[in-house]
Amino acid sequence: MLKNLKMNLQLFAEPGEAGEQGEGGEQVTFASQSELDSLVDKRISKALETAKTTWEQSTSEKIEAAKQEAATEAVKLAEMDAEQKAKYQREQLDVELAKREAEITQRELKAQATVQLTEAKLPIELLTTLDYTNAETCKASIDAVSAAFTKATGSFDAAVQAEVDKRLSHSVDNPLGGGQTTRTDNPFSKESLNLTEQGRLFQTDPERARLLQQQAQQ
Structure with missing residues (x-):
């Protein structure tokens, strides 16, 4: 026969909940493992439902914000004459083109930086520390990161080599x-x-x- 299982239900409580404690905050006793598993399943289901609700609410808010932005844009265009509309649309197009060009530049610079780091035998993880604003800033950040990494690893390698030399000097005799x-x-x-x-x-x-x-x- 299974022994009674005691469990502090506060461990399964949602943030802000007091938990399903017994009277006086006593731990609740379960008669079997299946009874405990059932409670755990309920808690997990509730947590998943909460996460789903939060996601749906966040998505709904983003959609609503996009709708309001579109409505504002429509009102703004409705108040413009033909010349103003044409000018505004050209400005928006320029902004969009600049954004796309920046994204392409960043991809190209990242690809070049990957090659440079690989040739220099530096960790690819350093890519996340580089500045991809333009070719100049990218090169400058690669040089700076490379120098800092080389200095750090150089100090470590020097310490290791000193210890190796010390041991080898004892091994000669x-x-x-x-x-x-x-x-x-x-x-x-x-x-x-x-x-x-x-x-x-x-x-x-x-x-x-x-x-x-x-x-x-x-």
């Missing part, structure tokens, strides 16, 4: 680590030639393998 290295420890030396160990070192630690090769040739 003791390439195998732990104890003094002799030719009998070196799989590249004539005294202890070991092709299997050489292969393992080249796969797991090529830098150490190179150092051991140099040591064996001395």
Whole structure:
């Protein structure tokens, strides 16, 4: 038999609701998992319905705003004479053409910027930080982003390289680590030639393998 399930229904409450708590704010007990699942399903359905209503209301408001704008436009045109209408329509056409031209320019500049970032081996995600107003601003923003990214990664790479150099400097005297290295420890030396160990070192630690090769040739 299933044990009674206790659940704080406030977790399922909509924003601003008090939840379906028991008397005195006590947690409600469910007799079975199916009873709890039923409540969860109801809450999810209610949340979806709320989201749908919100979306419909927002869409309705946008449609109404568009209608009002069109009505205002019609009234404005009705009050104009033929010459004013022609001038106004030319202005609106110029605005629309300028908008489309700007969109085309931005697409072209973004395509060019994608190529430039790829050739420079920079992250494509940097595209979102660029200025596509015109070719000059786009180039300037690419240069600025590239310089900042190179400086940041350069500092990181320098720190990594410094640590690598430090470790390699310790490995020169003791390439195998732990104890003094002799030719009998070196799989590249004539005294202890070991092709299997050489292969393992080249796969797991090529830098150490190179150092051991140099040591064996001395």
